[in-house]
Each structure stands twice: as C-alpha cells, then as structure tokens.
Amino acid sequence: METLTKKETIALRDKFIGKSCQLFFRKDPLKIVSAKGQYMFDERGDAYLDCINNVAHVGHCHPAVVKAGCEQMSTLNTNNRFLHDNIVLCAQRLVSTLPEELEVCFFVNSGSEANDLALRLAQIHTGNRHVIALEHAYHGHLTSLIDISHYKFNLPGGPAQREYVHVASCPDSYRGKFNDAKDEKSKIGELYANEIKDICDNVKTKFGEGMCAYIAESMLSCGGQVIPPPNYFENVYRHVRAAGGVCIADEVQVGFGRIGKHWWAFQQYDVVPDIVTMGKPMGNGHPVAAVITTRAVANSFLNTGVEYFNTYGGNPVSCAIANAVFDTIEKENLREHALVVGEYLLDSCQMLKKKHVCIGDVRGVGLFVGIEIVKDRNTREADYETATYIVSRMKEEHILLSVDGPDCNVIKLKPPMVFSKENVEDVVTTLDRILKEVRHNKEESFHQNRATRPIGASTEVIKETPNRKPGLDARIKSI
Amino acid sequence: METLTKKETIALRDKFIGKSCQLFFRKDPLKIVSAKGQYMFDERGDAYLDCINNVAHVGHCHPAVVKAGCEQMSTLNTNNRFLHDNIVLCAQRLVSTLPEELEVCFFVNSGSEANDLALRLAQIHTGNRHVIALEHAYHGHLTSLIDISHYKFNLPGGPAQREYVHVASCPDSYRGKFNDAKDEKSKIGELYANEIKDICDNVKTKFGEGMCAYIAESMLSCGGQVIPPPNYFENVYRHVRAAGGVCIADEVQVGFGRIGKHWWAFQQYDVVPDIVTMGKPMGNGHPVAAVITTRAVANSFLNTGVEYFNTYGGNPVSCAIANAVFDTIEKENLREHALVVGEYLLDSCQMLKKKHVCIGDVRGVGLFVGIEIVKDRNTREADYETATYIVSRMKEEHILLSVDGPDCNVIKLKPPMVFSKENVEDVVTTLDRILKEVRHNKEESFHQNRATRPIGASTEVIKETPNRKPGLDARIKSI
Numbered sequence: 001m002e003t004l005t006k007k008e009t010i011a012l013r014d015k016f017i018g019k020s021c022q023l024f025f026r027k028d029p030l031k032i033v034s035a036k037g038q039y040m041f042d043e044r045g046d047a048y049l050d051c052i053n054n055v056a057h058v059g060h061c062h063p064a065v066v067k068a069g070c071e072q073m074s075t076l077n078t079n080n081r082f083l084h085d086n087i088v089l090c091a092q093r094l095v096s097t098l099p100e101e102l103e104v105c106f107f108v109n110s111g112s113e114a115n116d117l118a119l120r121l122a123q124i125h126t127g128n129r130h131v132i133a134l135e136h137a138y139h140g141h142l143t144s145l146i147d148i149s150h151y152k153f154n155l156p157g158g159p160a161q162r163e164y165v166h167v168a169s170c171p172d173s174y175r176g177k178f179n180d181a182k183d184e185k186s187k188i189g190e191l192y193a194n195e196i197k198d199i200c201d202n203v204k205t206k207f208g209e210g211m212c213a214y215i216a217e218s219m220l221s222c223g224g225q226v227i228p229p230p231n232y233f234e235n236v237y238r239h240v241r242a243a244g245g246v247c248i249a250d251e252v253q254v255g256f257g258r259i260g261k262h263w264w265a266f267q268q269y270d271v272v273p274d275i276v277t278m279g280k281p282m283g284n285g286h287p288v289a290a291v292i293t294t295r296a297v298a299n300s301f302l303n304t305g306v307e308y309f310n311t312y313g314g315n316p317v318s319c320a321i322a323n324a325v326f327d328t329i330e331k332e333n334l335r336e337h338a339l340v341v342g343e344y345l346l347d348s349c350q351m352l353k354k355k356h357v358c359i360g361d362v363r364g365v366g367l368f369v370g371i372e373i374v375k376d377r378n379t380r381e382a383d384y385e386t387a388t389y390i391v392s393r394m395k396e397e398h399i400l401l402s403v404d405g406p407d408c409n410v411i412k413l414k415p416p417m418v419f420s421k422e423n424v425e426d427v428v429t430t431l432d433r434i435l436k437e438v439r440h441n442k443e444e445s446f447h448q449n450r451a452t453r454p455i456g457a458s459t460e461v462i463k464e465t466p467n468r469k470p471g472l473d474a475r476i477k478s479i
Numbered sequence: 480m481e482t483l484t485k486k487e488t489i490a491l492r493d494k495f496i497g498k499s500c501q502l503f504f505r506k507d508p509l510k511i512v513s514a515k516g517q518y519m520f521d522e523r524g525d526a527y528l529d530c531i532n533n534v535a536h537v538g539h540c541h542p543a544v545v546k547a548g549c550e551q552m553s554t555l556n557t558n559n560r561f562l563h564d565n566i567v568l569c570a571q572r573l574v575s576t577l578p579e580e581l582e583v584c585f586f587v588n589s590g591s592e593a594n595d596l597a598l599r600l601a602q603i604h605t606g607n608r609h610v611i612a613l614e615h616a617y618h619g620h621l622t623s624l625i626d627i628s629h630y631k632f633n634l635p636g637g638p639a640q641r642e643y644v645h646v647a648s649c650p651d652s653y654r655g656k657f658n659d660a661k662d663e664k665s666k667i668g669e670l671y672a673n674e675i676k677d678i679c680d681n682v683k684t685k686f687g688e689g690m691c692a693y694i695a696e697s698m699l700s701c702g703g704q705v706i707p708p709p710n711y712f713e714n715v716y717r718h719v720r721a722a723g724g725v726c727i728a729d730e731v732q733v734g735f736g737r738i739g740k741h742w743w744a745f746q747q748y749d750v751v752p753d754i755v756t757m758g759k760p761m762g763n764g765h766p767v768a769a770v771i772t773t774r775a776v777a778n779s780f781l782n783t784g785v786e787y788f789n790t791y792g793g794n795p796v797s798c799a800i801a802n803a804v805f806d807t808i809e810k811e812n813l814r815e816h817a818l819v820v821g822e823y824l825l826d827s828c829q830m831l832k833k834k835h836v837c838i839g840d841v842r843g844v845g846l847f848v849g850i851e852i853v854k855d856r857n858t859r860e861a862d863y864e865t866a867t868y869i870v871s872r873m874k875e876e877h878i879l880l881s882v883d884g885p886d887c888n889v890i891k892l893k894p895p896m897v898f899s900k901e902n903v904e905d906v907v908t909t910l911d912r913i914l915k916e917v918r919h920n921k922e923e924s925f926h927q928n929r930a931t932r933p934i935g936a937s938t939e940v941i942k943e944t945p946n947r948k949p950g951l952d953a954r955i956k957s958i
Contacts, residue, residue, distance in 0.1 A: 009562045016570035017559075018585045018777045020787040024560040031562035034555045053557065055790060061553055070549035074540055076513045077764035078532065080496075081503040083510035085483050088491035095495055106497045109588040109766045110791060116621050141789055142595050143623040157783030280790060285556035287588040287766040287791040298497050304636030308499040310620050311534060311759060312589060312766040 006031045006043055024402070025395055035060030038416045038423060040400070049399045049423060051415045057256055057281030058328040059418040065284045068324035069317055077317045080107065081309070086319035093326055094292060097263040099272045104298035106291040107314030111252030111279025112140030114289040115215070117308075118275045119144055121293060122213035122246045125274075125300040129164040130203045132196060132214045132240070136170055136406040138222040139215060139250055148215065151222050164212070166199045168192070170220060170406075171228040174361045174372060175380050189228070193235030200243035211245030213275075218265030221253040224405025225370025225412050227363055233269040246297065249273035252289070256281040257329050258414065260339030260366035268365070284325050288318035334417040335366075342366040344421050345413065348428040356435040358386055358442075367419060370404070371411040382407035386438055393434045399427055485510045485522055503881070504874055514539030517895045517902060519879070528878045528902060530894045536735055536760030537807040538897040544763045547803035548796055556796045559586065560788070565798035572805055573771060576742040578751045583777035585770040586793030590731030590758030591619030593768040594694070596787075597754045598623055600772060601692035601725045604753075604779040608643040609682045611675060611693045611719070615649055615885040617701040618694060618729055627694065630701050643691070645678045647671070649699060649885075650707040653840045653851060654859050668707070672714030679722035690724030692754075697744030700732040703884025704849025704891050706842055712748040725776065728752035731768070735760040736808050737893065739818030739845035747844070763804050767797035813896040814845075821845040823900050824892065827907040835914040837865055837921075846898060849883070850890040861886030865917055872913045878906055 004012070009031060013023075023029040030048070034041045037059040040048045050056065058065060072086070080087055091105040108114050123129060131148050133139065138151040146152045146159060150167045153159050161167075169177045171192040178191040200211055214236060220226035237247045254265040255278045266273055274297055279289035301308070312318065329335060346364045349371055353359040360374030373387040374380050387409040391401045404412045415423070483491070488510060492502075502508040509527070513520045516538040519527045529535065537544060551565070559566055570584040587593050602608060610627050612618065617630040625631045625638065629646045632638050640646075648656045650671040657670040679690055693715060699705035716726045733744040734757045745752055753776055758768035780787070791797065808814060825843045828850055832838040839853030852866040853859050866888040870880045883891045894902070 003568070004564050006562065009564055009567055012567035012571055013562065016567060016574055016582065016584050017793075018583050018772075018787065019781045020777070020783075020785070021559060021585065021793075022786050022788070023562065029562050032555060032557060033563075035557060040555075040557070040561075056557065060557070061555065063553075066549070066553045069552055070545070073548055073765075074542075074545045076511060076519075076540065078511060078514060078519070078535065078539070080500060082519075083485065083488045083492065083502065083508050084512075085488055088483070088488055088495060091495035092491055103495065104497050105495050106500065110592065110789070112789075113589070113592065113621065120622050120625075141787060142592065142621055143599050144621065146599075146785075152785060155783075155785050157785050283791075285791070285794065285796070286552075287794075287797070293497075298499070302498045304499075304634075306499070306625075306631055306634050306636050307501050308497065308620060309501070310589070310591075312764070314496075314500075315764065315766075317764070318766070 024400075025392070037418050038420075047398060049426060051413045051419070051423075051427060052400055052402050053416060054253055054258065054414040055280045055285055056416045057258075057284050058325055058332070058334060059416045060285075062284060062328055064328050064331075065321055065324045068320045069286060072317045072320035075316075077315055079309075079311055080314040084316050084319075086316045086323065087314040090314070090319040090322050093323065094278075094290060098276065098292060101272050101294050102276055102292045104293050104295055106293075106308065106310075107318070108289045108291065108310050109287040109312050109318075110140070110289050111250075111277065112142045112145055113310070113313075114252065114277035114279055114291045115139045115248075115250060116142050116144050117291045118215070118248045118277050118293075119148070119213060121275060121291070121297050121301055122248065124304060125297045126210065126212050126244055126246060128210045128212040128244060130166060130207070130209060130211050130245075131164060132166045132168055132199055132211070132245075134170050134216050134220065134223060135167050136223045137217065137220060166203070168195045168199060170223045170226055171232045172220075172224065172226045173229050174363070175382070181380065186230070189231035190235055192229070192232050193239060196236045197239040200239055200245070204243065211240055211243040213246050213248050214240040215248040215250060217250045217252075217254060218268070219254045219259075219365070219368060221412070221414070222404055224372070224410040225363065225368065227365060228269075230269075233266065233271045237271050237273075246274035247271070248275045248277065250277050252277055252279035253414070254368060256325070257335040258338060258366050258368055258417065260335050260342055263335075265365075282325060283318060283321050286318060286321045287312070288322050329417070332418070338366040338417050341419055341421055341424060342369070345369055345424045345427075348424055352428060352432060352435065355432065356439065358383060358435065358438060364413075367413070367415055367417060369413040371413075372405070373409045373411065382409035384408045387411055389438065390431070390434055393437070394430060397430045397434070399430055503879075504871070516897050517899075526877060528905060530892045530898070530906060531879055531881050532895060533732055533737065533893040534759045534764055535895045536737075536763050537804055537811070537813060538895045539764075541763060541807055543807050543810075544800055544803045547799045548765060551796045551799035554795075556794055558788075558790055559793040563795050563798075565795045565802065566793040569793070569798040569801050572802065573757075573769060577755065577771060580751050580773050581755055581771045583772050583774055585772075585787065585789075586797070587768045587770065587789050588766040588791050588797075589619070589768050590729075590756065591621045591624055592789070592792075593731065593756035593758055593770045594618045594727075594729060595621050595623050596770045597694070597727045597756050597772075598627070598692060600754060600770070600776050600780055601727065603783060604776045605689065605691050605723055605725060607689045607691035607723060609645060609686070609688060609690050609724075610643060611645045611647055611678055611690070611724075613649050613695050613699065613702060614646050615702045616695065616699060619731075645682070647674045647678060649702045649705055650711045651699075651703065651705045652708050653842070654861070660859065665709070668710035669714055671708070671711050672718060675715045676718040679718055679724070683722065690719055690722040692725050692727050693719040694727040694729060696729045696731075696733060697747070698733045698738075698844070698847060700891070700893070701883055703851070703889040704842065704847065706844060707748075709748075712745065712750045716750050716752075725753035726750070727754045727756065729756050731756055731758035732893070733847060735804070736814040737817060737845050737847055737896065739814050739821055742814075761804060762797060762800050765797060765800045766791070767801050808896070811897070817845040817896050820898055820900055820903060821848070824848055824898075824903045824906075827903055831907060831911060831914065834911065835918065837862060837914065837917060843892075846892070846894055846896060848892040850892075851884070852888045852890065861888035863887045866890055868917065869910070869913055872916070873909060876909045876913070878909055
C-alpha cells in the first residue's frame with residue numbers, strides 16, 4: 001500500500017538509504033507498488049512489461065507461491081537445527097534435476113552467500129587458493145566475491161586485484177578476443193579454454209601451486225548475455241581439474257529452467273561441475289539460495305569439524321516457497337513454454353536484425369536473449385549510446401529492458417518465465433519503431449556531419465580485440 | 480504440514496543435506512512442525528518451551544507479522560532499484576532508534592551479510608586492514624567473517640589466523656583474564672580495554688599501519704552470555720579511533736529491545752559506534768538484516784563509484800515484515816515486558832544460585848541471561864558435563880535451552896520477547912529439580928570416588944586465567 005507520495009519516497013530514500021544503492025532510470029525512477037505475472041504497476045496504476053526480472057521467475061506474486069509462503073509463515077519458521085520436511089524435500093528435488101554426482105545440498109539466503117560458500121568449499125577441498133574467474137563476470141556483493149568479480153574490482157574505485165585471482169577472457173564469440181569474424185568457428189571454444197590452461201601453467205610456474213577453482217556462470221549475464229561456444233567448458237574443466245582445481249557453475253541468474261531444454265544452463269554442455277550455485281529464481285523474490293556439491297567436496301568440509309550454520313538457510317518458509325516454485329514450473333510447463341516463446345523471441349529479434357543495421361548480433365537460448373548494438377557491423381564497435389537510448393525510450397513505452405556487457409551495449413531480455421508470444425510481439429513491434437527513430441536520428445546526424453566523417457572507417461573488418469572500455473563505471477548502467 | 484515420518488525425514492536429511500549442518504540434540508533430534516509465541520510443537524503435537532530462539536523475537540508466527548508479510552507477498556516483491564515506501568519507512572524507523580550520527584542504511588538478507596558489508600565499509604573508509612575481534616566471538620558464516628571469528632578459526636580444522644586479524648580477550652568479569660576474584664571491580668573494563676590499545680600499538684610498531692576496525696557484539700552471545708563491564712567500550716572506542724579505526728557494534732543477536740531499557744545493547748554504554756549491524760530478530764524468522772552507519776562512512780563507500788546491489792536486500796516483503804516487528808514491539812510494550820520478565824528471570828536464577836553450588840554466576844539484562852555452571856565456586860572451573868546434562872534433561876522436560884561460552888558451560892536464555900512470568904516459573908522450578916538430581920548424582924559419585932579425590936584441590940582461589948579449552952570443538956555444543 002502506498003502511504004507516501006513519490007516525491008516523499010524519493011526524499012526519504014535520499015536521506016536514509018546509502019547512495020551506493022542505485023535506482024533504475026535514475027533521472028526519472030519508477031515507483032512500483034504492485035506486480036502480477038510479467039507486469040509491474042506504478043503508483044498511478046500504469047502497467048510496465050517486465051523483460052528483465054529473472055527473479056520473479058514464475059511471474060510476480062504467483063498465487064501458488066504466495067499461498068505456500070503464507071501457509072508456512074503462519075505455521076512455523078525456524079532454523080534447520082530442527083528436523084523439517086520442507087528442507088529435505090526441497091533438497092531431494094534439487095538433486096533430482098542434477099547429474100547424480102551432485103548430491104549434497106547447503107541452503108543459504110542469497111546467490112552471494114551461495115558463491116561465498118562454494119569458494120570456501122573449493123578452498124577446503126583442494127587446499128589451494130588460486131581462483132580463475134571471467135572478464136566482466138559478477139558473482140555477488142560479498143567481500144570474497146567482489147575480489148573475484150572483474151566487473152567490480154576492475155572499476156576505478158574497486159579494490160586491487162588479489163594475487164590469487166586470475167581473470168580469463170569472456171568466451172564471447174562475437175566481440176571477444178577470439179571471434180567468428182577472424183577465427184574458425186569450431187575452434188573458438190578451444191582457443192578460449194587454452195587461456196585457462198595457460199593460467200594454470202603460470203600459477204604452477206610462478207607459485208608452485210595448484211588451482212583452487214574455476215568459477216563461471218553457465219551463460220554470462222553481466223558479461224553481456226554471452227553463450228559460451230561449444231567445447232569451451234569441456235576443455236576448461238579438463239584443464240582446471242588437471243591442475244587440481246574444482247569447477248563451479250554459477251547458475252544464480254540463469255538456472256531453474258530458463259533455457260527450456262534443461263533445468264540448468266550447464267547441461268547444454270557435456271560437463272558435470274563439482275559445485276553448482278543457485279539463487280535468484282529459486283524463491284521468486286524470497287531470499288533463498290543453495291549450493292549443491294559432490295559427496296567428496298562435502299566430506300572435505302565435514303572433516304574440518306567446523307559446523308556450518310546459517311540462521312535462515314533452509315528454513316521451512318524458504319523451502320516451502322522454493323518447492324512451490326518447482327511445482328509451478330512443472331504444473332505450468334514453463335520450461336516448454338520458455339522454449340517455445342524463447343524461440344519466437346529469438347526469431348523475431350533476428351528479423352529485427354535484418355531490418356536494422358545497428359543490431360550487430362542476436363543470441364539466446366530459451367528466455368535468455370541478448371541484442372548487441374553496434375556502431376558498425378564490420379568493426380563491431382559497441383554503441384553504448386544507442387543501446388541506452390533504446391532502453392530509455394522503451395521505458396517511456398512502458399517496457400522494461402536494460403543493458404549489460406563490458407561496454408553496456410547489449411540489451412538483455414530475461415523476463416519472468418510466463419512471458420507470452422503477445423509480449424514478444426509488443427516488445428518487437430515497439431523496438432522496431434524505436435530502431436526506426438534511431439536510424440532517422442542517425443541519418444539526420446549524418447547529413448549534418450557528413451563533411452567531417454572519416455571515409456572508409458566503418459568498413460574495417462574486425463581483427464583484434466574490439467576497443468573495449470574495461471572498468472566502465474557500473475553507474476552508467478542504471479541509465 | 481508433515482508429509483514424512485520422522486524416520487523418513489532423518490533418512491532424507493542424512494542423504495541430501497551437508498552433514499556440516501548440525502541438528503540440535505543430535506542423539507535424539509526434534510522434529511518441529513509448528514510454533515506459536517514461545518512454544519514449538521513436534522510431530523506428535525507435544526509442546527516445547529523455547530528459551531533460546533532470539534530470532535522469533537515477537538513470538539513464533541506472530542499474526543501481525545505473518546499478515547504484513549502475506550499481504551506484501553501477494554502485492555509486490557521486487558528489488559530496491561525501484562522506489563518503494565516500505566524500505567524508506569523501515570530505514571527512517573531504524574534511524575529513529577539510534578544516535579543521530581547513525582543515519583544511513585543498507586539492507587541485506589542476514590546478519591552475516593551485514594557484518595561482511597560492515598567490514599568492507601570499514602576497510603574502504605579507513606584505508607586500513609587490521610581488525611580486532613574478541614576471543615570466542617562469532618560474527619557469521621561467510622569467509623570474511625570466519626576469518627575474524629575466533630570461535631570458528633580457532634577450531635582444530637579452522638583456517639589459519641590471518642595476519643590482519645587480532646584477537647583480544649573476552650571482557651568476561653567472571654572467568655576472564657581480568658575478573659572480580661582478583662581484580663578491582665571498577666578497573667576491569669579499563670584493564671580489558673588496555674589490551675586493545677596494546678594491539679593498536681603493536682600494529683603500528685610491527686606493520687607501520689593504522690587500524691581498520693574493532694568489531695564486537697554489544698553483549699557476547701557465543702562468548703558465553705557476557706555483559707562487558709563498565710568503562711570497557713568507552714575506552715576501547717577511544718583507543719581504536721586514536722589508531723585510525725572505526726568501531727562496529729554487532730547487534731545481530733542482542734538488538735531490537737531485548738535488553739528492555741534500550742533498543743540496542745550498546746546504548747547501555749556511553750558510546751556511539753561508527754557502524755551498527757542488525758539481523759536475526761529483525762524479521763522474526765524472515766531473512767532481513769541491515770547495516771547502519773554515519774554519513775562519513777557511507778560517503779567513503781559512495782566515492783568509490785562502485786554500486787552496491789543486493790538482490791533481495793530491502794525488498795518490500797522483508798521491509799513490511801521488519802516494520803511489523805517494530806509495530807509489534809511497540810504495540811505490545813515488549814521492551815517494558817522484557818525488563819519486567821527479565822528481572823524476574825534474573826532474580827529467580829539468583830535464588831537458584833543460592834541453593835545450588837554448581838551455579839557459579841548468574842548474569843543478565845532484559846531477556847538475555849546466562850547461568851554459568853562450575854565445578855567449584857572458588858576455582859570457577861567450567862563444568863561442561865553438568866551444563867550439558869542439564870540442557871539434555873531440560874529437553875526431556877520439554878524446555879529448550881542450550882550452552883555457550885568457550886567451555887560450553889554457560890546455559891543461555893534468550894527467549895522470544897513474549898516469554899511470560901509463568902514461563903520463568905516453569906523454567907526455574909524444573910531447573911531446581913534437575914539441579915537437585917545433579918547434586919544427588921554428584922554425592923553418589925563422591926561417595927564412590929572419595930578415596931581417589933585430591934584433598935584441597937577445590938579450594939584454590941582463582942588467580943590466573945582459568946584453565947580454558949580454546950578451540951573446543953563446536954560440535955560438542957549440539958549435545
């Protein structure tokens with residue numbers, strides 16, 4: 001219920017909330033007072049189509065999830081030092097979706113808590129400290145995770161890179177170090193994986209040490225909606241394990257059936273991680289997350305004799321909600337739905353690409369899609385200005401999108417799983433209209449500036465790493 | 480709702496939940512299926528009086544809290560990148576209970592996330608790294624917190640102590656390094672604080688560096704229900720600040736009016752922390768926690784340019800629940816209630832002490848009470864066996880207690896705030912009966928063993944640090 005005017009809310013927020021916590025659309029932020037399915041409503045009752053909130057996985061305020069949460073809240077909510085059915089049933093269910101090696105669960109409250117525990121398990125199990133993470137990857141807001149998240153520590157005001165942290169290139173086949181403009185497509189996965197081998201070898205040479213862990217999202221979100229190429233993870237896991245490390249699949253943003261075909265995005269590849277972390281969609285907005293690992297890793301942790309206690313982790317309410325999310329995905333065939341609608345979305349975006357030259361690449365699987373905006377299809381130079389213009393204009397049209405990637409030029413779509421074909425049509429039609437505006441604006445600008453434009457500059461074929469701006473202030477991203 | 484037999488629940492827990500997550504009463508764990516107020520109910524409907532769950536602050540499943548949570552869950556639950564009234568009203572309310580310097584809030588999901596952020600803020604603000612924490616203190620399950628929690632890293636299987644972590648003695652006036660058996664009572668606070676000065680001086684000498692932070696619970700929970708003596712914090716804060724550090728008050732376990740007289744336990748002392756962390760009781764079981772700091776510290780964080788985003792932190796449901804907890808504390812006068820019932824509890828336990836020699840010390844404030852079990856009142860030697868026997872017997876009598884402190888000999892009481900005088904009478908009457916059993920058992924044992932008992936051993940007056948067993952495996956604690 002709204003009790004303050006928007007102006008009052010802004011004033012109190014300015015006064016009492018740390019300004020490091022940033023709003024979407026800072027120049028004209030949204031006050032959202034309710035939500036249903038894939039729609040959010042502001043204080044005037046105006047609806048916005050939510051294309052980015054992967055947390056509201058089965059749809060905002062899904063009645064079955066709310067019911068499960070409320071019933072359990074009014075019955076019992078306590079810690080997991082008491083036996084309870086919800087936690088064990090949730091664990092059984094999670095394990096049933098995974099390869100059989102992944103069989104031991106730890107429940108926590110957030111994806112960050114999950115990744116922190118995953119790293120701790122890896123350190124204890126391997127006895128090593130060196131961690132490989134990817135360029136522009138983000139794994140959470142905790143100290144241990146800022147330290148391995150290039151997306152954060154690489155910012156001008158971020159902490160110094162730790163000696164034990166190693167950054168490998170993002171396996172982006174479009175604008176990455178290795179890409180399909182200059183490299184043989186079938187080799188790209190292996191080329192990126194070789195970097196991991198080099199890091200392992202260097203650690204051995206320089207420190208005389210083995211590896212602790214390789215951690216990566218199974219598809220890269222902050223990295224720019226990147227889907228790693230075939231043979232990447234297969235080779236990476238081989239190199240990391242040969243160096244004594246374990247492999248962590250971060251499924252916090254991309255898991256729980258978003259890709260449609262599988263429950264987990266890593267299942268697209270022929271790999272079995274040693275540790276999987278999951279979060280955001282798990283509670284449809286409720287703080288619940290988990291770490292699932294092998295018996296061997298769990299036993300190493302047990303053998304330290306140090307108890308692991310997480311006050312709210314796996315409490316009956318969190319697990320009732322997680323179980324209801326599972327039920328809903330199954331009952332409403334949301335994985336199949338994600339496949340069908342996702343394919344329609346991808347095809348429709350590919351059609352847009354044919355019409356609009358500023359779209360350099362369209363990629364996706366299930367309801368995880370990225371539209372890469374470039375200045376020139378040949379140079380593949382990122383066009384951050386156009387991407388943010390589009391997002392800003394789409395917001396005026398009541399469609400919520402955002403940008404991601406190191407150059408903030410990738411428009412991301414990872415909507416609640418109930419996103420419909422009609423929603424796709426709304427998004428694509430509106431995008432088409434705005435992209436026409438963009439072209440019109442550019443043509444205007446071209447006619448104004450043609451005298452000063454360097455001829456031929458736009459036809460250079462990409463050969464090297466594109467001109468990235470690593471460390472581009474994350475603040476830019478909130479438009 | 481129970482869907483499995485207790486045996487089945489245990490079997491699934493064994494199979495799917497990491498064994499580092501331990502149950503209370505491991506030999507005969509409880510399956511709890513519902514709870515109300517200060518009572519928990521097992522699968523047979525048997526009631527247990529909950530004397531330890533400080534999370535269920537206003538009583539398990541309080542209807543006003545459940546109602547607030549459910550209404551908000553069915554309306555909106557999203558991240559704080561959108562404006563919302565609940566978060567700003569919650570922040571305003573938290574700030575209103577604190578000294579005016581503490582005015583900027585960050586919302587997170589757990590006390591652990593709060594303490595991690597507090598340390599990060601301290602590091603950024605001071606530019607230093609050296610942290611002082613207390614002996615046997617526990618600040619959370621995250622890597623950064625295990626590293627500063629002597630209670631964890633000091634275990635045989637714990638991680639090595641980090642160079643930047645410094646452990647000061649627990650300011651325990653009964654069995655600590657300085658105590659009222661050998662030191663002038665009015666000087667004890669200063670004596671313990673001098674240790675902090677020494678650490679700061681040593682850091683300066685050895686590393687040429689200033690301090691980052693001093694972190695302590697305002698009353699020590701895992702440390703053994705310890706209430707720091709007068710002039711302790713006042714002197715500590717002075718020393719730490721003189722060395723360039725900030726002072727963090729960890730109110731995760733002891734805050735939200737538990738002490739009755741004040742909202743926060745640090746307010747018993749004449750100090751204003753730079754950072755306060757709060758958690759457990761805040762959501763009455765729901766994962767919500769907060770960090771509140773000064774404008775200066777928040778500005779240092781802001782000036783890094785690194786955004787802080789916590790997916791669920793400060794979401795409308797978490798804040799609706801926190802606001803309802805506040806409302807309930809006020810509407811039901813729970814702070815005054817904690818004062819009155821707490822005093823009755825303390826007096827009743829003091830009466831028990833007069834009757835039973837195994838009680839060495841009774842201490843408390845509000846609904847935070849510790850009963851220290853000793854082998855001998857003169858030596859003050861910890862009696863872990865008797866303490867755990869009592870807790871185990873009390874459980875058979877359906878009263879839930881547990882032990883804390885480095886020697887696991889302090890019986891702790893920190894019940895939900897709705898704990899009544901009748902509950903106190905039940906606890907004390909039952910304790911009295913069990914303590915008689917203890918005496919009877921001991922007399923039996925004495926008669927059996929008198930020939931071998933070293934004469935005079937029990938009359939030695941305490942002069943030195945009592946014979947602690949640092950690093951006593953935490954597993955022992957779950958009986």
